[in-house]
Amino acid sequence: MRILALAGGIAGAVALSQFPEFSQQYVQRLSGAVDELRAVTVAFDTTARIAGLTREDALDKMGGSDFQNRLRDDMRARIYRYDRLNADYQALASAAPLQRLARAYHIRDAELVQRTWDDYQPAVPVTSEGLIFAGIGFAAGWGLVSLLLALALRPLRRVA
Numbered sequence: 321m322r323i324l325a326l327a328g329g330i331a332g333a334v335a336l337s338q339f340p341e342f343s344q345q346y347v348q349r350l351s352g353a354v355d356e357l358r359a360v361t362v363a364f365d366t367t368a369r370i371a372g373l374t375r376e377d378a379l380d381k382m383g384g385s386d387f388q389n390r391l392r393d394d395m396r397a398r399i400y401r402y403d404r405l406n407a408d409y410q411a412l413a414s415a416a417p418l419q420r421l422a423r424a425y426h427i428r429d430a431e432l433v434q435r436t437w438d439d440y441q442p443a444v445p446v447t448s449e450g451l452i453f454a455g456i457g458f459a460a461g462w463g464l465v466s467l468l469l470a471l472a473l474r475p476l477r478r479v480a
Contacts (some may be wrong), residue, residue, distance in 0.1 A: 321473070325466045332461020337445040337454035338409060340417035346427055346436045347412050347420075354409045357402035364395060375399070405429060417449040 368378035382392035408426040415423055427433060445454055 321469050324469060325462050328465025329458040329462030330371075332464070333454040336457025336460065337450050338440075338442050339421060340445070340447065340449040341443065342436065342440055343412070343417065343420045343424075343427060345440060346432060347409070347443035349432050349436050350405060350412065350429070352408045354402065354405050355403060355428070357398060359449070360395075361399050361402045363401065365479050401429075405432075417453065 364378070365375055368375055371378065373381065379392055380398055382395070383389050408428065411423050411426045412420055420427075445451055
């Protein structure tokens with residue numbers, strides 16, 4: 321049981337020690353996506369304002385044909401994604417690694433997570449943050465495996 325708990329602790333340490341660098345790379349990709357979507361959103365909002373329309377009025381006027389409806393829905397999705405990603409970026413950009421862990425729910429854009437993961441190369445943590453995360457991961461992995469084993473073996477202990 322202790323060997324399995326130790327293995328769980330080591331697995332947790334290895335996994336969580338990668339979080340500071342992975343989250344940093346995610347924030348970099350997030351920044352690029354926000355910049356790209358900001359340009360689209362600002363251009364749309366400027367065009368709407370010149371026409372004397374609000375964003376929602378302009379989006380509503382875009383409907384009509386199938387093409388216009390698809391264009392309107394795409395623009396609405398891009399603006400919504402910009403708003404969501406910009407909020408996530410604001411929450412993560414200036415956060416220290418431990419703060420990013422507490423705000424991990426802001427690492428939620430599946431496309432950006434996948435692209436970050438595809439390019440990510442795990443490394444040995446040599447920063448203090450990496451070592452702290454390794455310790456937290458070890459404790460969490462040890463605790464989780466110990467709990468699961470205790471629950472699994474509980475019926476056997478009652479019989480004996």
